[in-house]
Structures are given as structure tokens and as C-alpha cells.
Amino acid sequence: MKFLAMTLIPYAPDPVTGIQPSTTERIRSVVDNAVLVEELGFDGYGVGERHERPFLSSSPPVILSHIAAQTSKIRLFTAVTTLSLLDPVRAFEDYSTLDHLSGGRLELMIGKGNGTAQAELFHVTTEDQWERNRESYELFRRLWREDKVTWSGQFRPSLNEAETWPRPLQNPIRVWHGSATSEASVELAAKWGDPLFSANVTNPIEPYAALVSYYRERWAHYGRDPKDALVGAGSAGYYAAKDSQDAIATYRPIFEARKAAFIRQGMPLVFHSLEDAIERSSALIGSPQQIIEKVHRYHDQMGHEVLNINSDSAGLTKAQHRASLELFQSDIAPALRRDIPSRPFLPAVA
Numbered sequence: 001m002k003f004l005a006m007t008l009i010p011y012a013p014d015p016v017t018g019i020q021p022s023t024t025e026r027i028r029s030v031v032d033n034a035v036l037v038e039e040l041g042f043d044g045y046g047v048g049e050r051h052e053r054p055f056l057s058s059s060p061p062v063i064l065s066h067i068a069a070q071t072s073k074i075r076l077f078t079a080v081t082t083l084s085l086l087d088p089v090r091a092f093e094d095y096s097t098l099d100h101l102s103g104g105r106l107e108l109m110i111g112k113g114n115g116t117a118q119a120e121l122f123h124v125t126t127e128d129q130w131e132r133n134r135e136s137y138e139l140f141r142r143l144w145r146e147d148k149v150t151w152s153g154q155f156r157p158s159l160n161e162a163e164t165w166p167r168p169l170q171n172p173i174r175v176w177h178g179s180a181t182s183e184a185s186v187e188l189a190a191k192w193g194d195p196l197f198s199a200n201v202t203n204p205i206e207p208y209a210a211l212v213s214y215y216r217e218r219w220a221h222y223g224r225d226p227k228d229a230l231v232g233a234g235s236a237g238y239y240a241a242k243d244s245q246d247a248i249a250t251y252r253p254i255f256e257a258r259k260a261a262f263i264r265q266g267m268p269l270v271f272h273s274l275e276d277a278i279e280r281s282s283a284l285i286g287s288p289q290q291i292i293e294k295v296h297r298y299h300d301q302m303g304h305e306v307l308n309i310n311s312d313s314a315g316l317t318k319a320q321h322r323a324s325l326e327l328f329q330s331d332i333a334p335a336l337r338r339d340i341p342s343r344p345f346l347p348a349v350a
Contacts, residue, residue, distance in 0.1 A: 004036075004075075004326075005325075006048065007046070007312050015253055015256070015315040016315045040259070040326060043075060043345055045077065052116075052118045064076050064098055065098050065101050076107065078108050079308075081111070084113055084132040084133040084136065096169075100174065106174065107345075108174070110175060111186075115137040131172070133185070134157055134184070134188055144168055175194050180201075190222055195229075198211065198233045198304070205302075230343065236281045243289040244286040244290055251274065251285050253315055254263070288332045295307060299340055307336070
């Protein structure tokens with residue numbers, strides 16, 4: 001199994017201290033965290049894309065470029081690139097440039113994104129968002145592969161023998177499709193023979209596992225070998241300690257702060273207590289052995305080879321944050337790497 005740390009860069013007061021860092025401090029902490037997870041032996045680091053409160057992740061190519069300059073081995077993920085909102089030509093230019101700056105360490109993950117505010121910013125509607133995502137991706141993949149592209153579609157001006165620069169370092173690049181609740185992303189991934197990454201965050205496992213199963217069905221429908229299907233999955237939170245009671249006690253104020261934020265925003269509560277979340281959600285809270293067993297239970301239903309853990313440190317001291325990540329690499333990752341085979345990521349280009 002391979003392991004990623006990802007963030008959407010939420011921006012809010014610390015759930016324990018109540019102190020809110022400056023925007024500068026919060027963004028710089030993302031780069032520092034990426035450097036840390038490379039040092040500790042993670043396989044990848046991901047930065048999401050959101051264009052609304054409370055997130056500071058509106059420009060992942062810029063942040064990932066800075067991370068590329070501070071790291072040398074770790075794969076750099078977009079999580080996700082919201083192609084339903086973006087001009088695919090401009091997205092290609094940004095990410096082709098980043099591909100060179102990172103030495104070919106870029107792993108793209110695309111999706112339609114979500115949220116009313118960002119849809120209004122880009123004039124995207126619930127009726128056209130999935131078609132925009134499909135169209136943008138199909139143009140994007142041609143731009144990445146072809147030196148000159150002639151194309152016409154519904155949502156952007158047509159192209160006639162258009163050249164885009166710089167040409168990418170990796171050709172082709174692996175593109176993951178982020179999947180949360182809809183079969184549309186799953187269908188697009190299966191159609192083009194691309195890997196799927198299940199969000200696996202908000203709900204119990206059943207709807208996510210159903211979408212992964214559907215992906216494998218559609219993969220076979222398109223005549224592909226089942227063993228070639230590649231799946232990744234997220235998790236709803238992470239904190240490990242040698243003793244499970246210590247892990248739960250440390251994480252409880254973080255959970256309660258998130259629960260209170262959901263209530264203030266009028267969002268439905270899926271998990272009503274931390275114990276409920278540990279039992280029914282994908283949150284990885286507890287001792288190393290408990291976390292290993294839970295990942296295995298999820299893997300039995302999803303068959304994923306790549307696991308993302310939430311690497312945000314809100315509510316934790318720097319020492320707690322580092323110790324928990326170190327414990328993952330010393331006591332959790334070796335067992336999962338041994339038990340769950342996974343295909344290698346490409347190495348950085350020298």
C-alpha cells in the first residue's frame with residue numbers, strides 16, 4: 001500500500017487554543033508539512049482546490065510549485081483539480097509547467113468540485129457541472145498528449161491546430177478521478193482507463209464501496225483487464241498514539257469543534273459522537289493495531305492500493321502532530337505495505 005497526506009487548507013481558529021494563524025502562516029504551514037511527510041517516508045502529498053470559505057486552496061499549482069522546490073522525492077497530487085470550473089487550456093499550461101518544476105513528480109487528480117459559492121464565481125450550474133467536467137477533461141487529455149489540437153465543444157471557444165506550451169515532461173501523465181457521490185466521475189474514469197480515488201470521508205463506507213464496485217464493473221464493460229484497475233481512498237481524519245485512550249482523548253476536542261461547525265452551518269450530522277465516527281466512518285483514530293485492522297476492513301470492501309490520511313495539524317501541538325505521523329511510519333505503514341501489495345509510483349526525473 002502507498003500513503004499520501006493531503007489537505008484542503010481549511011482556515012479556522014485552532015479547535016483547542018482558539019488561536020487563528022495569519023493567512024501567510026497557514027499557507028506556509030502546508031509547505032512545511034509536505035517537507036515533513038517526505039522526511040518521514042510518505043509516498044505523496046496532495047493539495048486540494050476550493051474557491052470558497054473556509055479554504056485557502058484556490059491556487060494549488062502555486063502551492064505545489066513551492067512544495068516541489070522544497071522536496072525531491074515525494075509525488076505531488078492535486079486533490080482535486082476542479083476541471084468543471086477551469087479553462088482546460090489554462091489548466092494544462094499551469095500543470096505542464098509544474099510537471100517540469102517537480103521533475104515529473106506530478107500526479108493529477110481531477111473532479112468537478114463542489115460548493116455553491118465557487119459555482120457562482122465561475123458561473124457553473126448543477127445542471128451543467130458534470131458535462132463541463134467531462135468536456136474539460138477530454139480536451140485536457142488531448143492537450144497533454146498532442147502537439148497540435150483541433151477541437152470544438154460547448155463551454156469554451158474552439159481550437160484550430162492550437163499549440164500549447166510548455167510541452168509536459170511526463171507524457172502521458174497519470175490522471176486520477178476523484179469520486180464522492182456520483183457515478184459520473186466513475187464512468188469517466190472507467191471510460192478512459194484511469195484510476196479512481198474515492199473521497200471516502202463524509203459518510204459510512206457503503207456508498208463509497210458501491211461506487212468503487214461500479215467502477216470495476218464499468219472497467220470490465222470497456223473490455224479492460226480487472227487486474228489493471230487502480231483505486232485509492234481517503235480517510236476522515238487521523239491521529240494515532242501508542243494507547244488508544246490517549247488517542248481518543250487528544251482527538252476529541254478536534255471532533256467536537258468540527259461537529260459544532262457543522263451545526264452552525266446547518267449541515268446534517270452523520271456521526272453524532274467521536275465513538276460513532278471511529279466505529280462507522282473512515283477516521284483513523286486509535287492505537288496502531290486498531291488503525292491497521294480498520295484499514296484492512298476498508299480494503300476488504302474497496303480493494304484500494306493507495307490511502308490518503310488527513311495531515312492537517314489543527315488541534316495538535318507540533319510535537320503531537322509529528323509524533324503521530326512518525327508512529328504511522330514506524331508502526332502502521334510497514335504492516336500495511338507488507339499486507340497490501342501496490343504498484344510503484346514513478347520516480348522523480350534526475
